[in-house]
Structures are given as structure tokens and as C-alpha cells.
Amino acid sequence: MTSASQALEADLTDLLERRTKIPVAPDADLFELGVVSSLFAMELVVHLESTYDIAIVGPDLVMENFRSVQAMAALVRRIQDRVGAGTGV
Amino acid sequence: MSAPESAEHRLTVLGAGVMGVSIAALASGHGIPVTLVDIDEAKLDRARTALPQQIRLAQLVGALPRDRVAGTLVTGTAVAAAAGSTAVVEAITENAEQKSKVLAEVAAVVPAGTPLITNTSAIPIAELAAAVPHPGLLIGTHFMNPAYVIRNVEVIRGPRTADSTVDAVAGLLSAVDRHPIVVRDAPGFVTSRLLHPMLNAAALVVQRGTATVEQVDALMQGCLGHATGPLRTADLIGLDNLVDSLNVLYEHTGDAGCQPCDLLLRKVRDGHLGRKSGRGFYEYGGAVA
Ligand SMILES: NC(=O)c1ccc[n+]([C@@H]2O[C@H](COP(=O)([O-])OP(=O)(O)OC[C@H]3O[C@@H](n4cnc5c(N)ncnc54)[C@H](O)[C@@H]3O)[C@@H](O)[C@H]2O)c1
Numbered sequence: 001m002t003s004a005s006q007a008l009e010a011d012l013t014d015l016l017e018r019r020t021k022i023p024v025a026p027d028a029d030l031f032e033l034g035v036v037s038s039l040f041a042m043e044l045v046v047h048l049e050s051t052y053d054i055a056i057v058g059p060d061l062v063m064e065n066f067r068s069v070q071a072m073a074a075l076v077r078r079i080q081d082r083v084g085a086g087t088g089v
Numbered sequence: 090m091s092a093p094e095s096a097e098h099r100l101t102v103l104g105a106g107v108m109g110v111s112i113a114a115l116a117s118g119h120g121i122p123v124t125l126v127d128i129d130e131a132k133l134d135r136a137r138t139a140l141p142q143q144i145r146l147a148q149l150v151g152a153l154p155r156d157r158v159a160g161t162l163v164t165g166t167a168v169a170a171a172a173g174s175t176a177v178v179e180a181i182t183e184n185a186e187q188k189s190k191v192l193a194e195v196a197a198v199v200p201a202g203t204p205l206i207t208n209t210s211a212i213p214i215a216e217l218a219a220a221v222p223h224p225g226l227l228i229g230t231h232f233m234n235p236a237y238v239i240r241n242v243e244v245i246r247g248p249r250t251a252d253s254t255v256d257a258v259a260g261l262l263s264a265v266d267r268h269p270i271v272v273r274d275a276p277g278f279v280t281s282r283l284l285h286p287m288l289n290a291a292a293l294v295v296q297r298g299t300a301t302v303e304q305v306d307a308l309m310q311g312c313l314g315h316a317t318g319p320l321r322t323a324d325l326i327g328l329d330n331l332v333d334s335l336n337v338l339y340e341h342t343g344d345a346g347c348q349p350c351d352l353l354l355r356k357v358r359d360g361h362l363g364r365k366s367g368r369g370f371y372e373y374g375g376a377v378a
Contacts, residue, residue, distance in 0.1 A: 042142070042149060045149065058155050058156065
């Protein structure tokens with residue numbers, strides 16, 4: 001894993017642990033744990049957009065992308081790659 | 090290729106409160122341009138922020154389409170902004186006098202034949218029809234909160250509502266993917282007539298000390314399958330609006346069960362209006378627009 005990806009997962013884990021007050025593994029199913037509601041997912045959308053300077057819109061805006069720290073990190077990387085390749089937003 | 094269904098519609102929504110914003114989000118989220126009118130500029134400020142947020146939240150949970158460009162939002166403080174609309178939804182405060190006045194005003198500025206749709210919870214359509222020049226154009230739609238999540242819409246046909254108005258509203262509802270259930274006119278129609286006295290009774294149970302707020306909701310949810318619990322539902326509606334609607338029901342039916350109980354009245358007096366003010370029967374993290 002690249003250090004950028006690690007930093008991304010660490011940032012998300014930190015945010016989630018602060019908010020949910022439970023330890024969160026990168027692959028933990030946050031819906032099953034009952035810690036991510038749709039309103040909280042919306043907060044995460046806004047957080048990711050402002051922190052990583054991306055827009056989460058259209059088909060990316062689905063709950064499934066917020067099921068785990070890994071899923072969220074993958075979403076951010078996908079959008080960044082797309083923008084980098086000049087096909088995004 | 091024919092234009093998308095949303096291209097035929099230009100909606101004006103009167104009132105930018107809980108329901109006005111929710112209905113505007115439903116329409117805009119389906120690509121329909123919306124003009125939102127409120128006498129309170131602060132409400133319009135909040136609506137301009139809340140509307141895109143509500144649309145995105147609805148898209149996130151799959152309640153609104155993700156492939157649609159949102160319809161533009163224009164806001165204004167005068168009903169004159171409704172000129173050029175293909176339909177008007179009135180969602181101002183639950184008060185017959187105020188609704189009659191604003192419906193008459195808007196009827197004077199929209200193109201001839203434009204359907205006027207009231208989102209009243211309880212006032213008979215026949216009563217409001219007396220205020221407009223063409224009563225055939227007036228119809229009730231009782232969107233529920235949030236309008237973009239609840240697919241069924243109670244549509245109320247007044248005694249003078251024209252067939253063409255019923256058809257026009259069916260077309261609009263189909264463009265926003267809602268399913269109409271057309272019923273006849275009466276105080277509170279079906280849903281408010283059944284729900285609001287029950288919510289009042291739930292508050293009375295708490296007032297009398299029979300059970301706590303949490304216990305009432307837990308019993309109604311866990312034993313009787315009520316989706317959100319009556320007191321959480323009351324908070325979602327807005328306790329001021331619930332009291333207004335109960336008063337309308339009581340005046341029209343004389344049913345003592347519709348007379349708002351002291352606990353409800355006290356909460357409204359103290360400004361604890363439910364979700365929209367951050368506190369009602371429950372505490373919420375900050376006011377939700
Ligand atoms: N809250 C619900 O769950 C719910 C559900 C179904 C129907 N309704 C009905 O929808 C209507 C609106 O309810 P709400 O809960 O949104 O109320 P609300 O109190 O949240 O909002 C009403 C808005 O209307 C505005 N207003 C008042 N007079 C006006 C005028 N003359 N012109 C323009 N704006 C004006 C107010 O400034 C306010 O912003 C009511 O008739 C209510 O009974 C409410």
C-alpha cells in the first residue's frame with residue numbers, strides 16, 4: 001500500500017473512532033456495527049470532499065461506498081485517479 | 090426524441106418550511122425547476138442551503154435519482170414570482186385564513202388554467218375553494234415528510250375539483266415518481282384524521298405520567314409496528330403544525346380527542362417545536378433545516 005493510501009485510511013479511522021467512540025478496523029462493516037447512519041454518511045461525504053478536494057456525485061453517491069474505511073478510501077482514490085487521468089468531474 | 094417528463098413542469102412552492110423545502114427538493118431532484126416563495130427571508134436563506142443537502146442525502150440513500158441534473162431553484166418573497174408556473178403547491182402555515190389569502194393572490198398571477206395544489210393537513214378543500222376564482226383548479230395533495238422518501242401521496246379531490254385538475258396533478262406526481270391515492274374531501278381527509286388524534290393521545294399518556302416518551306414509542310414500535318413511534322413522528326412533523334392541525338380538526342369535527350393536550354400546547358409555547366427547533370419530545374443535535 002502506498003503511504004498516501006495509508007494516510008487516507010488512518011485519517012478516516014481516526015475520524016470514525018472519535019465520532020463513534022469504538023475501535024474501527026479498516027475492513028469492519030460499519031453498517032453491521034450500526035455506527036454509520038445515512039445522516040452520518042452525508043457528513044462523511046462532506047468531510048471527504050473538503051479534505052481531499054473531490055466531488056462525490058452521481059453513481060459514486062451510494063451508501064455502499066461508506067460501508068467500511070477501506071471502501072471510503074477506495075472511493076477517494078478512484079475519484080482522484082479519474083480526475084488525474086483527465087476523465088473526471 | 091421527446092423531451093423528458095420534467096421539461097413540461099415549472100413548479101412554484103409557497104412556504105419554505107419543513108414541507109415546502111422537502112417538496113421543492115423532491116421536484117428539483119427530479120429535474121423540475123422550482124420557485125420557492127416565503128414571506129420570511131431567513132427561511133429562504135436556510136432553504137437555499139438545505140435543498141442541495143437534502144437532494145444529496147436522498148440520492149445517497151437511493152430516494153432520488155442519481156443521474157438527473159437538479160432543477161434550478163429560484164427564491165422570492167412575493168407571490169408574483171409564481172408567474173409562468175405550470176403548477177403551484179401551497180405549503181404555508183396551517184391556517185385557513187392565511188391559506189385562502191395566499192391562494193387568491195397566486196391565482197391572480199399564474200397563467201389561466203394552472204392547477205393550485207394545497208398541502209393542507211386538515212382544512213377541507215371545499216373551504217379553501219371559496220377563496221379562488223376558479224374552484225375547479227384547486228386540489229389537495231398531502232405529501233408526507235420527507236416528501237422524497239414517502240412514495241404514496243394522499244390526493245384530495247374537493248367537491249368542485251375538475252377532472253382536468255386531477256389529471257394534471259397525476260401527471261406532476263408521475264414526473265416526481267410518486268403514487269397518488271385519490272380520496273374525497275373531509276376535515277383531515279384520511280391520514281390526518283387517523284394519525285393526529287393518535288399523536289395527541291400519545292402526548293396525553295405522557296402528560297398523565299402513565300409512561301415516558303421513550304416507553305410510548307417503544308411500545309408502539311415494538312408491539313404495534315408503528316415505524317417511527319408516535320412522539321418521534323410528532324417531533325418530525327413539528328409540534329406547532331400538529332397543534333394547528335388538531336385545532337382545525339377539533340373545530341370541524343367536535344371530536345374531543347382532537348383538542349390539543351396541555352403538554353403539546355406547553356411545548357409549543359416554550360418553543361420546543363420538535364426536530365426543526367432542535368428539541369421537542371426528544372433532543373436533537375442542533376436545528377435541522
Ligand atoms: N410537517 C409535516 O409533516 C406536514 C405533513 C403534511 C402536510 N403538512 C402541511 O403542510 C403545510 C406546511 O407545513 P410545515 O410543517 O412546512 O410548516 P412550517 O411552519 O415549517 O412552514 C410554513 C412556512 O410558511 C411560511 N409562510 C407563512 N405565511 C406565508 C405566506 N403568506 N406566503 C409565503 N409563505 C408563508 C412561513 O414563513 C413558514 O416558513 C401546512 O399546511 C401543514 O399542515 C405538514
